[in-house]
Amino acid sequence: xxxxxILRTTCIASFLGAIMxxxxxxxxxxxxIGDFYGGVLHPLYSPSxxxxxxxxxxxxxxTAVKNFKSALPAFLIMSAIGLFVTLxxxxxxxxxxxxxxxxxxxxxxxxxxxxxxxxxxxxxxGTSGLLIGLDSSVEGGSSSSVVKSLIGTWLMLAYVIFxxxxxxxxxxxxxxxxxxxxxxxxxxxxxxxxxxxxxxKG
Amino acid sequence: MRYIMNRQISRGSRSMRxxxxxxxxxxxxxxxxxxxPGLAFGHADVGSAGGFASxxxxxxxxxxxxxxxxxxxxxxxxxxxxxxxxxxxxxxxxMAVGGAIGIMGIPIPGVEVGIALSGVILGVMVALAARPPxxxxxxxxxxFAIFHGHAHGTELPHSANPLTFAIGFVIATGLLHMCGIAFxxxxxxxxxxxxVRAGGAAISLIGCGFLFGVL
Numbered sequence: 363x364x365x366x367x368i369l370r371t372t373c374i375a376s377f378l379g380a381i382m383x384x385x386x387x388x389x390x391x392x393x394x395i396g397d398f399y400g401g402v403l404h405p406l407y408s409p410s411x412x413x414x415x416x417x418x419x420x421x422x423x424x425t426a427v428k429n430f431k432s433a434l435p436a437f438l439i440m441s442a443i444g445l446f447v448t449l450x451x452x453x454x455x456x457x458x459x460x461x462x463x464x465x466x467x468x469x470x471x472x473x474x475x476x477x478x479x480x481x482x483x484x485x486x487x488g489t490s491g492l493l494i495g496l497d498s499s500v501e502g503g504s505s506s507s508v509v510k511s512l513i514g515t516w517l518m519l520a521y522v523i524f525x526x527x528x529x530x531x532x533x534x535x536x537x538x539x540x541x542x543x544x545x546x547x548x549x550x551x552x553x554x555x556x557x558x559x560x561x562x563k564g
Numbered sequence: 565m566r567y568i569m570n571r572q573i574s575r576g577s578r579s580m581r582x583x584x585x586x587x588x589x590x591x592x593x594x595x596x597x598x599x600x601p602g603l604a605f606g607h608a609d610v611g612s613a614g615g616f617a618s619x620x621x622x623x624x625x626x627x628x629x630x631x632x633x634x635x636x637x638x639x640x641x642x643x644x645x646x647x648x649x650x651x652x653x654x655x656x657x658x659m660a661v662g663g664a665i666g667i668m669g670i671p672i673p674g675v676e677v678g679i680a681l682s683g684v685i686l687g688v689m690v691a692l693a694a695r696p697p698x699x700x701x702x703x704x705x706x707x708f709a710i711f712h713g714h715a716h717g718t719e720l721p722h723s724a725n726p727l728t729f730a731i732g733f734v735i736a737t738g739l740l741h742m743c744g745i746a747f748x749x750x751x752x753x754x755x756x757x758x759x760v761r762a763g764g765a766a767i768s769l770i771g772c773g774f775l776f777g778v779l
Binding site: 409410413458462473536537540543544546547548550551552554555556557558559561562 | 649652653654655656657659660661663664665667668669717720725726727728730731733734735738
């Protein structure tokens with residue numbers, strides 16, 4: 363059906379365009395590109411955020427019917443809260459293993475194509491959103507520039523996870539659903555390896 | 565011809581007019597997003613980009629790893645559904661378990677022998693067009709995946725960005741696997757089956773070369 367194909371292609375193209383590999387930056391505004399735009403790009407500079415949002419999007423796409431109305435709003439609300447907290451308080455960056463632990467748990471659900479109850483999924487998405495928000499603090503700049511940056515960050519997170527979930531939800535063929543599970547297993551592998559690094563280092 | 569073109573154009577126009585608002589939003593926002601200027605990469609071997617590049621090339625540096633990954637894909641295609649999709653889902657996960665064991669410094673005896681044997685045995689399975697029950701195939705592949713993962717885990721450089729290294733490494737391994745599956749899809753033709761089985765025999769010979777120290 364052309365409509366579904368347009369929507370799916372659009373969503374996938376925009377996700378791929380958004381995650382073009384960038385050099386990682388520490389937490390701070392990117393000089394010279396404006397506060398709002400810097401905030402929009404911020405999630406794309408953290409590989410752990412990308413991995414977590416990717417696997418959340420995969421799960422959302424797999425279980426769209428059950429979770430679009432609960433998990434997605436939970437993510438959006440909690441990420442907004444997390445970002446707001448960084449505005450009013452000094453928040454230390456969230457350890458990468460914590461984010462990847464959530465990615466690992468979600469990847470297990472994706473691999474098994476298993477949907478937990480909507481409440482558990484909402485809690486998972488909400489927790490992930492909150493931690494991503496808390497890990498997206500902006501250093502330096504005036505209050506208004508920080509606010510613009512945080513709004514840009516939230517909009518980017520919302521856009522990416524919605525588009526990814528919507529695009530993947532339109533995939534109905536067996537091999538496409540298998541592909542989602544394969545990518546989920548890759549995220550599982552990546553998260554497990556990095557967690558092992560963290561345990562060894564710690 | 566003009567009639568056909570006009571029909572196609574009007575069909576396209578009808579499609580665009582019939583888009584819902586969310587679809588129009590998606591299209592325009594895609595265009596806007598693709599206009600975002602990416603940061604130009606300078607020299608690749610720094611930071612996350614360098615970690616990704618190192619991780620991506622790491623599985624490609626060992627012929628013994630490459631042939632085994634391809635053999636898993638070949639065998640999966642040969643076995644058909646559901647092995648065709650079970651193996652690509654399960655293999656990276658089990659390999660990561662082996663990798664985690666290697667990173668933690670827990671030794672596994674005979675890792676190099678296990679890796680060489682994986683090429684031999686998986687190659688033989690493909691060459692003989694063996695179709696054991698799925699659980700046997702999964703156990704065999706999982707067993708060898710632990711060895712491969714462990715070898716990569718102990719070899720992972722400690723100075724690289726571990727996350728981007730892991731991303732590159734897992735993607736490269738998965739793509740090798742997919743190459744095997746793609747090659748294995750030739751089995752739908754008779755000549756393809758011969759080619760795939762010959763490929764399995766070649767993999768087995770390479771595995772023997774590593775096992776006996778020739779390679």
